Amino acid sequence: MSRTELPMPTDAGLACCTPLATGAAMSMQQAEQVAPLLKALADPVRLRLVSLIAAGAGGEACVCDLNDAFELTQATISHHLKVLHSAGLLDREKRGVWVYYAVRPEALSAVANLFDTAALQPA
Amino acid sequence: MSRTELPMPTDAGLACCTPLATGAAMSMQQAEQVAPLLKALADPVRLRLVSLIAAGAGGEACVCDLNDAFELTQATISHHLKVLHSAGLLDREKRGVWVYYAVRPEALSAVANLFDTAALQPA
DNA sequence: ACCGGACATCGATGCTTGTCAATACGATGT
DNA sequence: ACATCGTATTGACAAGCATCGATGTCCGGT
Numbered sequence A, B: 001m002s003r004t005e006l007p008m009p010t011d012a013g014l015a016c017c018t019p020l021a022t023g024a025a026m027s028m029q030q031a032e033q034v035a036p037l038l039k040a041l042a043d044p045v046r047l048r049l050v051s052l053i054a055a056g057a058g059g060e061a062c063v064c065d066l067n068d069a070f071e072l073t074q075a076t077i078s079h080h081l082k083v084l085h086s087a088g089l090l091d092r093e094k095r096g097v098w099v100y101y102a103v104r105p106e107a108l109s110a111v112a113n114l115f116d117t118a119a120l121q122p123a
Numbered sequence C: 001a002c003c004g005g006a007c008a009t010c011g012a013t014g015c016t017t018g019t020c021a022a023t024a025c026g027a028t029g030t
Numbered sequence D: 001a002c003a004t005c006g007t008a009t010t011g012a013c014a015a016g017c018a019t020c021g022a023t024g025t026c027c028g029g030t
Helices: A029-042 A044-055 A065-067 A074-086 A103-119 B026-042 B044-055 B063-068 B074-086 B104-120
Strands: A061-062 A091-094 A098-103 B059-063 B090-095 B098-103
Touching: A029 A074, A029 A103, A029 B026, A029 B044, A044 A061, A044 A065, A044 A098, A044 A103, A044 B026, A061 A065, A065 A074, A065 A098, A074 A091, A074 A098, A091 B063, A098 A103, A103 B104, B026 B044, B026 B074, B026 B098, B026 B104, B044 B059, B044 B074, B044 B098, B059 B063, B063 B074, B063 B098, B074 B090, B074 B098, B098 B104
Parallel strands: none
Antiparallel strands: A061 A098, A091 A098, B059 B098, B090 B098
């Protein structure tokens, strides 16, 4: 990448390079802020974990149930739950011997908003 | 995971383990089907690429512009575009010397639907 | 026919990540 | 006190991934 500057088409009004509504598009900061959320969700196991938890009573679920829903080690499930929790997607509450994870609607709607904003225009 | 079977709470009606509305939740198949889309989007660079392309005129953008929008090698941008294209998120069209990528609204709305369906219930 | 520019592909490299077995921690019941 | 059960943590390993430099390919102009 020799050119560090971008705006001018090198010569005149060449047909390429309509200058991308950069104002309306996402900044690198924004992207780096949202990407971790998607990264946390971008795994089949974690995606299903969130789905199971969201489908649970009160939007929460006990780890003991989640463990049995997969053919994976308890350590692996625990790891995935930690990832989701660290990403801010799940809340964690210890209730007696058991631990319950609950979805954080704010976090999920943040992702939903992302696609409402960025995506859907007919043509 | 010693237990390969799941359904029975080992003893009686213990308070834990409300059995998760497994019918309503996402199957492993579904999760494995959607996760690749999220994986493709779960990178700051790719997320911004999609954003830039979506913000472009007609929901498309020339690679020449995209290259200049990042401090990354042309090879790297090309790689990311390929990932997005392979995931079915972008269309590719060669127009003269230049290549234009365009967003596939269907793919994006698939992701959007995912969060509409799974996410937002008040309490 | 040649050169130059726009993208793609290849091969290599260092970092991240999904998974497991083993172990540690903490609460409960006996 | 002790054994037990539910969950988290640690350490290790293989696989995946983001990035780069170098090279290849295709196209348009001279």
